Amino acid sequence: MSDQALDWMVGTLQIAIAEGKFYVWCTDENALNGLPQLSPSNLQLITNRWDIAEQAKARNLQTQFSDFDFSQxxxxxxxxxxxxxxxxxxxxxxxxxxxxxxxxxxxxxxxSGFKNDGTKTYIEKIAQLLGCEKNIKKNGQVYTARLTKHSPFNVQLQLDSSDYVNTRPIAADSGLTLVSKPGLFGWNKIDAGSALLIAQLEQVLSNQPAPQTAVDLGCGYGYLTVAAQQIPSAAAKNWLLTDNNAAALQIAAANLQLNRISGQVIGADAGFGLPVKADLLLCNPPFHQGFSVDGDLTDKFLANASRLLALGGIALFVVNQFIPLERKAAPLFKHVKTLIDNGSFKVISLSH
Incomplete structure (x- = not known):
């Protein structure tokens, strides 16, 4: 489905770069499959998405994969x-x-952005700080603006970003040592679905040897790994945590270090291309792509989980109750079992 806000951005960008000035283009998942076929030397693409960074590099775009780090x-x-x-x-x-x-x-x-993105409000805020006219244009539900900087930057007047760049301790009442930061899914709390998955682990693995290798697929800030490692039957010798998001990779690595957990953190698109076979695989897959629900994401996580899971290994997925994961998983796994459905989330066991 076409993103009109992105289409405007790409079209405007293609005209601007012909002027020979140096530009930065910041984009997240909204640009997936929307990158232009160009590789100008006067454009740097900065993205927090592993898959978009790989696409951009394949197009020979000057690319920075980071959590939108502007320190350079x-x-x-x-x-x-x-x-x-x-x-x-x-x-x-x-x-x-x-x-x-x-x-x-x-x-x-x-x-650019849609009305329900809050775009008009953001344009008004930053125009005031830049000291320029708002120049807002509306095309259907899409708002766009081209703003010119007249006022010098003033750190005292900048917009409240909730101290975006810095980590901070979270969930102190959980008994776990965890840090996180804004920009991540459920960044300042323990997700209820993930907690439900962890609650099933001890019983599911009670008759299994402790895993040698475990994978946290779509790891976020690493809660599933840190919580699972506190359960003797789930405490793996080596963990592999993977995510598509730069902030998730950064914070997951920090939580491994804080908890002295042996493992590595690797960027990948839903685990694609990882060279590992897991005795235990844990996953709370996202079901949103940008601002919209995307059922293909669940399919992608399941396909990679099937490839990554060792014979005799166990994968546990937790999803929203309305996602038909059992049906989607049936062609990929020999055993598919719903362990619990609390009306909001369900935890499903998968094995070969």
Whole structure:
């Protein structure tokens, strides 16, 4: 399905780069399969998505895969900044603040997004800080703006990004040592579905030897790994945590270190291409792609889980109650069993 906000951004970008100035394009999952076929030397794409970074590199685009880290960009160093509004408010504010800081006087910020993304409000906020007219244009449900920097960056006036770049302890009442940060799914709490999965582990693995290798597929900040490692029957000798999101990889690695868990953290698209066979695989797969529900994501996680799971191994998935995971998993696994369905989430055991 076409994203009109992204289409405007790409079209505008293709015109702008012909001017020869240096631009940055920040994008997340909204640009998946929407990257243009161009590789100009005056454009840097910054993305927090592993799959988009790999696509961009294949197109020979100058690419930075990071949690939108602008530490290498000096104040007043950019001619232009392109950004299709994201889903998470702290991330949006983080990027708008950096656009304000990094743009040269007279540099331009191009923004686009849908009405229900809060785009109009974001444009109004940053236009005031830049000291320019809002220049908002509306086409159906899409808002766009081309803004010019006139006012110098003032750290005291920047938008509240919830201290986006820094980690902080979370879930102190859980008995676990965990850190997290804005920009991640359920970043400041323990997800109820993940907790339900962990509650089934001890019984499921009671007659199994402790796993040698375990995979946390779509790991987020690493809660499933840290919690599972506290259960003797689930305590693996080596963990492999993987995610598509740069912030997730960064924080999962921090939580491994904090808890002295032996393992590695690897970027991958739903575990694609990982060279491992897991005795235990845990997964709480996302079912949103950008702002919309995407059923293909569940299929992708299941297909990779089937490939990664060793013969005799056990995979546990937790999903929202309405996702037909049992039907989707049936062609890929010999055994599919629903362990619990609490009306909101269900935990399903899969094995070969």
């Amino acid at each position: 960009h000096d104040d007043c160093s950019l001619d232009g900044f392109f950004y299709r509004i994201s889903k998470e408010k702290p991330l949006v504010h983080h990027l708008l603040n950096n656009a304000w800081r990094c743009l040269k006087p007279g540099g331009e910020l191009w923004l």
